[in-house]
Amino acid sequence: MTTTLTPPPEQKQEDRKRVRRPRAARAGGTMHAGPIAYVILALFTIGSLFPLVWTAIAASRDNQRLAQTPPPFWFGSGLFDKLELAWTDANLGEAFVNTTFVAGVSAITIVVLSTIAGFAFAKLRFKGRQAMMLIVIGTMMVPPQLSVIPLYMMVAKLDWSDQLQAVILPSLVSAFGVFFMRQYLIQALPDEIIEAARMDGASSWRVIWHVVFPAARPAMAVLGMLMFVQTWNDFLWPFLVLTQNGNPTVQVAVAGLGRGYTPDQSLIMAGALLGTLPLLVVFAIFGKQIVGGIMQGAVKG
């Protein structure tokens, strides 16, 4: 990045054009952004973060203040009281334990199963591989809403309502995970390493344990985080099979907060904030890796 091309003012029109060319050629990735770009970015950043910040502001005010114009722009003093009230009112402690368990078990299982299946699709030759991969991609197109009713009937038959396995089991089907790991392993795992392990007499399972898992570790971490976020935020299905008083996840508990004839808005905001905060903290810490992971999964999508 040593060449900054600003043509000297005394150059003629013709020369200037020629100097400019290489500059235009870099438009695809290495060109510096102008002030307008920064303004647009700033607007979008504010737009992205403002509703989150305002959730905290609204949670720190009481209902009377929220029913006035202009709306509050800065924090009041009641934030921690409201958070505490929401915590006890919605039974959020239990909901957090439940959601962490559900999201954790789902994420880990999906990651392990997807890595193994993704490895088979990426590196092993077997009959029907192409067709099976097409089916996997096809299942990504089927909206989960379509299977909700029979699943609900299953849950009713098995007497699983209000029980966490009713949420965990259906969430384990992740075609995206298989696809994601396949894309990663195709380029990240050289065939020679597998060959070498085979030469040493390693069985397929040993190859998975000693070669595939170590090679896939970065992608596994990213997929795990994505799946954790997805399961944590899942709404429709938990909402149908879990109740607020049974065994709620955070989303179910938050959705039922402060209802009634005059809903307590600031209490609702406090609950919404508590339900979001853990993931925001994770994003603040691992943001770079998550961004990288999403972008990695996108290429060749």
Add this chain to the structure above:
Amino acid sequence: MATRHDTAAPPTEEGGAAPGRPPKDGAPAALDKRRARLSRRWQRDMRWSPYAFVSPFFLLFLAFGLFPLIYTGWASLHQVELTAPTDMNWVGFRNYTRIFDDDFFWNAAQNTLTIGIISTVPQLLMAMGLAHILNYKLRASTFYRVAMLAPYATSIAAASLVFVLLFGRDYGMINWVLNQVGIDNIDWQNDKWPSQIAVSSIVIWRWTGYNALIYLAAMQAIPQDLYESAALDGANRWQQFFHVTLPSLRPTILFTVVVSTIGASQVFGEPLLFDANKGASGGSQHQFQTLGLYLYEQGWVNQHLGRASAIAWTMFLILIVIGIVNYVISRRLRASS
């Protein structure tokens, strides 16, 4: 290749054979037998373990994806009550005729379409623009990317609840801002178009940053020399964007359109929570009731699971039609280029 690979096969005992390799000494007959057994096991392993590796996914998919999908079709031909979901009475296609006669079904279908368009089109256009900007050399580029992904980390429930307040008619932030520029209070919940715009804005807010990152990834994968040769041909920045960037992104754009279409066809949590006191009706006049919400209302409020199944299958068929149209269009596009 003369270097020793200490890590691959550490010298163990005398002889230094790697573990698992058949021993070199021993009677030739026994060795042969052993070799044969090993190679048979080896062949079995090579042949069948791929299937073992992919089977967990397919078993789970059968149990929680395919079977429910087909069973939904079966249930749609029956009368099933929510209170006794295992009692099914055959009614043929009556569930379908009932919903096709219901004005609220067509209302919901229309709302799903308009909310889908209002939420998807601006979202993808803005994502494209953002990706283009993020592709410049930026200071603190990671910060912008993470900040734009924050809505993606926010759940539908939390986002919808906040937007309800921001869109409040009397005391909401958005109406207050509009007041400052001389626009009267808008009833974001009860008027048809404002309510649909408000519901769509929740979707847009949550997904724009995510799609921008996907476009950005695809942009970064475009070979640099394409731009260089375009520049040599005298293309300016805009022409480069339209003649190099957009064509290269075509598969990615198609992918995001398909994913967003599927997402838009299922919008549920946002309209449910946008006016939670009205239950699942999607506003006092059903003005923002989507098909997903209508399905929920029929199944879980009116307790007709059979009718809800018929709605689900109708949605599925609509999606298949959209998929086919999409496929035809993309083939046309590919053929024309």
